[in-house]
Amino acid sequence: MSHDASLTNRNFKVVGTRVPRPDGVDKVTGRARYGADATAPGQLVGMILRSPHAHALIRSIDTSKAEALPGVKAVITSADLPDKVNGRRDLLDILENCMARGRALYDGHAVAAVAAIDAETAKQALKLIKIDYKVLPHVTDVDEAMQEGAPIVQPWVRTAGGDPNKETNVSQISEFGHGDVEAGFAEADVVIERSYKTEQTHQGYIEPHACLASVGPDGQGELWVTTQGHYTFRNQCAELLGMEIAKLKVTSSEIGGGFGGKTHVWMEPVALALSRKANRPVKLVMTRDEVFRATGPTCSTSIDVKIGVKRDGRITGAKAVLRYQDGAFPGIWGMLGAMTSWACYDLPNVKSIAYDVLVNRPKVAAYRAPSAPMAAFAVESTMDIVAGAIGMDPVDFRLLNAAKEGTRASYGPTYGPIGIRATLEAVKNHPQMKVKLKPNQGRGMACGFWFNFGGQTCATVNIGVDGTINVSVGTVDVGGSRASLSLIAAEELGVPYETVKCTIADTASLGHNDTTEGSRGTFSSGMAIIFACRNAIEELRNRAAKTWDIPVQDVHWQDGQAVALGIQHSNLQPLTLAQIAAKSPRTGGPIAGHNEVVADGAGVSFASHICDVEVDPETGATRVLRYAVIQDAGRAIHPDYVEGQFQGAAAQGIGWALNEEYIYGKDGRLQNPGFLDYRIPVCSDLPFIDTQILEIPNPGHPYGIRGVGETSIVPPLAAIGNAVSNAVGVRLTHVPMSPPRILKAIKAERSLAGDRRVSAG
Amino acid sequence: MKVAVSGPLRDAVGGAAAVDVEAATIRELLGRLVDRYPRLEAQLDAGIAVAINGEIFRDNWSEPIPAGAEVVLMPRIQGG
Numbered sequence: 116m117s118h119d120a121s122l123t124n125r126n127f128k129v130v131g132t133r134v135p136r137p138d139g140v141d142k143v144t145g146r147a148r149y150g151a152d153a154t155a156p157g158q159l160v161g162m163i164l165r166s167p168h169a170h171a172l173i174r175s176i177d178t179s180k181a182e183a184l185p186g187v188k189a190v191i192t193s194a195d196l197p198d199k200v201n202g203r204r205d206l207l208d209i210l211e212n213c214m215a216r217g218r219a220l221y222d223g224h225a226v227a228a229v230a231a232i233d234a235e236t237a238k239q240a241l242k243l244i245k246i247d248y249k250v251l252p253h254v255t256d257v258d259e260a261m262q263e264g265a266p267i268v269q270p271w272v273r274t275a276g277g278d279p280n281k282e283t284n285v286s287q288i289s290e291f292g293h294g295d296v297e298a299g300f301a302e303a304d305v306v307i308e309r310s311y312k313t314e315q316t317h318q319g320y321i322e323p324h325a326c327l328a329s330v331g332p333d334g335q336g337e338l339w340v341t342t343q344g345h346y347t348f349r350n351q352c353a354e355l356l357g358m359e360i361a362k363l364k365v366t367s368s369e370i371g372g373g374f375g376g377k378t379h380v381w382m383e384p385v386a387l388a389l390s391r392k393a394n395r396p397v398k399l400v401m402t403r404d405e406v407f408r409a410t411g412p413t414c415s416t417s418i419d420v421k422i423g424v425k426r427d428g429r430i431t432g433a434k435a436v437l438r439y440q441d442g443a444f445p446g447i448w449g450m451l452g453a454m455t456s457w458a459c460y461d462l463p464n465v466k467s468i469a470y471d472v473l474v475n476r477p478k479v480a481a482y483r484a485p486s487a488p489m490a491a492f493a494v495e496s497t498m499d500i501v502a503g504a505i506g507m508d509p510v511d512f513r514l515l516n517a518a519k520e521g522t523r524a525s526y527g528p529t530y531g532p533i534g535i536r537a538t539l540e541a542v543k544n545h546p547q548m549k550v551k552l553k554p555n556q557g558r559g560m561a562c563g564f565w566f567n568f569g570g571q572t573c574a575t576v577n578i579g580v581d582g583t584i585n586v587s588v589g590t591v592d593v594g595g596s597r598a599s600l601s602l603i604a605a606e607e608l609g610v611p612y613e614t615v616k617c618t619i620a621d622t623a624s625l626g627h628n629d630t631t632e633g634s635r636g637t638f639s640s641g642m643a644i645i646f647a648c649r650n651a652i653e654e655l656r657n658r659a660a661k662t663w664d665i666p667v668q669d670v671h672w673q674d675g676q677a678v679a680l681g682i683q684h685s686n687l688q689p690l691t692l693a694q695i696a697a698k699s700p701r702t703g704g705p706i707a708g709h710n711e712v713v714a715d716g717a718g719v720s721f722a723s724h725i726c727d728v729e730v731d732p733e734t735g736a737t738r739v740l741r742y743a744v745i746q747d748a749g750r751a752i753h754p755d756y757v758e759g760q761f762q763g764a765a766a767q768g769i770g771w772a773l774n775e776e777y778i779y780g781k782d783g784r785l786q787n788p789g790f791l792d793y794r795i796p797v798c799s800d801l802p803f804i805d806t807q808i809l810e811i812p813n814p815g816h817p818y819g820i821r822g823v824g825e826t827s828i829v830p831p832l833a834a835i836g837n838a839v840s841n842a843v844g845v846r847l848t849h850v851p852m853s854p855p856r857i858l859k860a861i862k863a864e865r866s867l868a869g870d871r872r873v874s875a876g
Numbered sequence: 877m878k879v880a881v882s883g884p885l886r887d888a889v890g891g892a893a894a895v896d897v898e899a900a901t902i903r904e905l906l907g908r909l910v911d912r913y914p915r916l917e918a919q920l921d922a923g924i925a926v927a928i929n930g931e932i933f934r935d936n937w938s939e940p941i942p943a944g945a946e947v948v949l950m951p952r953i954q955g956g
Contacts, residue, residue: 205922287884289883289884289951290883290886318956373956375955376956378956447951447953447954451953454883454953481954483956484955485955526882526883527880527882527927527948527950528932528946528948528950529946565955566932568934569934570934571935632956633953633954634955713934713935715931715932715933715935716931716933717932815931824956825955
């Protein structure tokens with residue numbers, strides 16, 4: 116679905132300007148309403164009882180004492196959430212994750228829930244629920260989970276296409292690539308092979324999951340919730356609870372961060388079930404402890420990479436074997452790691468094999484370009500090692516092998532116009548590359564790729580009688596899309612930005628919209644708004660034609676006004692949108708434009724990052740001195756927000772690379788479920804993050820948009836890994852590169868060097 | 877027309893990296909493939925994407941497939 120290039124490449128009037136954000140005042144004054152900010156008459160407090168065991172059989176649950184406690188209005192277990200999913204395994208997994216069904220599969224797995232008149236009563240009620248557990252063996256490490264004899268997480272799981280009689284934790288093996296990698300390695304002058312590990316991290320959104328649920332005895336319900344996709348939440352909750360989709364209205368609140376973690380339902384079906392049983396509204400707000408233990412972090416991984424190269428720098432063969440743990444339910448996260456691992460490069464022989472593995476940890480969810488950062492850490496670290504081995508500059512080495520238009524991607528298709536080479540050229544010319552480094556300092560760079568995608572989208576444009584514009588969309592504004600979408604509507608209609616107000620409609624007010632994920636918000640709703648505006652413009656031309664009593668074919672829309680074409684109409688003054696709108700009650704009624712579209716045609720995007728660090732060799736602590744993000748945005752609709760996405764992704768990546776990790780004890784329980792012990796970066800940890808937006812328009816979008824929200828989380832682990840390794844002179848292969856891990860690597864290298872001296876002596 | 881099959885979808889088509897099938901649209905393509913490889917139906921339910929000349933289509937099954945196009949059958953991806 117390529118669009119007219121003259122439109123994609125046209126000179127925009129308001130698109131690309133840095134207008135004030137429409138949600139800014141509400142957010143800085145506290146008027147904005149987030150997930151926990153809704154109230155309803157008679158509302159109850161919902162709370163969830165969670166498993167203290169990593170893996171346990173639930174022999175029995177006795178809720179009688181909790182139910183008898185004054186003030187308790189409902190207690191539910193999995194018995195109140197019967198299987199209504201008609202054999203759909205994906206939905207049954209979601210249902211089982213929301214409430215354990217006979218077995219607790221990870222520390223924090225929900226086993227029962229209560230609704231009471233206040234928090235104290237609800238807490239007391241949780242303590243009165245008696246559960247008889249039989250603790251089972253558990254496994255939390257991905258490599259251990261793949262070994263013969265490992266505890267089996269889900270007895271029904273079989274490897275797709277594998278032995279139908281063999282219980283296993285490997286739910287899927289995926290292979291991508293082309294050519295003959297073994298022949299490629301045989302042809303190489305140098306072959307480098309390394310193994311890497313990355314630990315599990317959480318998206319770390321500041322706002323915990325929260326909702327207000329209300330279901331009446333007539334089967335009608337409402338849900339106010341912090342989510343990235345209220346239509347998806349509506350459909351899933353309705354299906355899980357046996358409700359009719361049209362009778363459950365879901366309204367998305369303002370969202371305090373999602374990054375993929377709010378694309379999935381966790382406790383919303385539980386809140387609705389409690390409300391249905393109590394016949395009262397139920398508000399359920401997770402604690403931070405619950406967010407860590409019982410929502411969806413990203414995978415921990417174990418990855419092997421092998422690259423063969425000629426002395427001139429040409430890669431002849433590249434292979435990755437990726438093992439990703441998906442938590443206690445099957446996922447596709449390893450597969451995504453395999454698809455993205457080599458996407459930056461033009462390779463004649465390439466292979467990626469991914470293992471998706473179950474462990475006794477929470478169900479993994481998407482985290483901003485899910486799975487790609489870990490694969491990039493392994494591949495981009497090895498790229499640096501290979502460049503060093505053949506004495507080539509790491510940027511030149513990447514440029515020589517970079518993918519370009521016409522390259523067959525390692526995951527299958529052939530690329531159209533792409534920006535990886537442009538980002539690498541920009542790295543070479545970036546001023547940061549010329550800053551002289553001091554002792555204990557190191558510089559690293561790395562590249563990253565993400566697909567981006569579109570999906571089902573619906574938008575309405577309503578023109579008020581005073582000429583102001585209401586735009587209604589169904590993609591939740593996670594990263595500033597209301598500003599971008601208002602700019603697009605203003606551009607298309609030819610009106611000032613200030614006259615446009617963009618609203619996220621509830622599920623009863625607009626057709627289905629896919630979740631805001633895959634960097635699709637501005638891409639897909641932008642597309643729907645462009646088409647809805649063009650639809651409205653048709654009507655505006657009709658109304659002008661009626662007003663002038665001339666054929667509509669003689670009316671042209673130009674710069675926000677109707678113009679009568681032809682010498683015979685030269686006496687007619689143009690009619691502005693506001694003038695046409697003012698007369699609309701008498702020319703046919705309200706003027707609106709609508710569009711429903713499957714917004715396919717998303718453009719892949721690439722980023723290259725540069726990082727300078729200083730490592731204290733005594734403590735192993737790393738300080739990021741300078742950081743630069745260069746990314747292809749396709750078209751930057753609102754450059755402030757694009758830069759904000761780049762900076763935010765880099766900040767998250769810095770935390771992931773240096774500090775953040777889920778730490779499990781031998782008992783399989785999470786040891787650090789709070790921001791004191793799971794340390795995300797704060798402002799004082801970060802330098803100013805420089806950004807450079809490249810614009811290589813995506814021919815699959817009328818304005819050339821690619822989507823920008825995810826790609827820049829991909830390079831930081833590797834860029835920082837390369838910088839730290841260069842600073843300390845030891846290759847770091849385990850993320851996070853926390854002070855103890857860096858010290859351990861330095862000491863191991865010193866000890867090895869000592870051994871070498873002894874044996875040489 | 878040769879259709880490349882990537883990733884876990886290969887298992888459903890008997891391990892082949894590519895299959896021959898004639899189709900004018902994505903809908904026609906998927907219909908004929910399911911007729912020939914019934915196990916692919918479960919993959920369709922789980923989600924699938926088709927890349928035509930490098931452009932990825934996840935939902936628009938009416939998309940025409942031009943003669944001589946490069947067609948790749950891919951698993952559906954998720955994002956954050």
